[in-house]
Amino acid sequence: MTTSQGWADLYAWQLDRASRTPLSRQIYMQVRSAVLSGALRAGTRVPSSRAMASQLGVARASVVSAYEQLLAEGYVESRHGSGTFISGEVAGLATRRRSAPRTIKRAAGADIGRSAAPRHRRCAGPETASC
Numbered sequence: 001m002t003t004s005q006g007w008a009d010l011y012a013w014q015l016d017r018a019s020r021t022p023l024s025r026q027i028y029m030q031v032r033s034a035v036l037s038g039a040l041r042a043g044t045r046v047p048s049s050r051a052m053a054s055q056l057g058v059a060r061a062s063v064v065s066a067y068e069q070l071l072a073e074g075y076v077e078s079r080h081g082s083g084t085f086i087s088g089e090v091a092g093l094a095t096r097r098r099s100a101p102r103t104i105k106r107a108a109g110a111d112i113g114r115s116a117a118p119r120h121r122r123c124a125g126p127e128t129a130s131c
Helices: 023-037 049-056 060-072 090-109
Strands: 076-079 083-086
Touching: 023 060, 049 060, 060 076
Parallel strands: none
Antiparallel strands: 076 083
């Protein structure tokens, strides 16, 4: 018996229907991970929402929601009449993604040595001792 390998089969994606994470979020995270890891390269055509939904056995709305989030974050781009493709800006996204934790660490370390005074003005005076 011969089975044709689809796009989702190629990357061995699996959805955990018992998970509290919505299916649309799981789809989004798997496509995003494949983009950031380089498994899906810039210019790669993304399956239609109907084809992806059929392949994964989910409602089309779940795939549409995932694709919309990927589009909003710049991981994919839509070309009218041609379909949806992995964005040409993928290298920039991967670089920004890798550098983000270092930026957060520096910002957290900036608080070292500062006064432990309240951050909110409304709780700074003696009349607001109950803050």
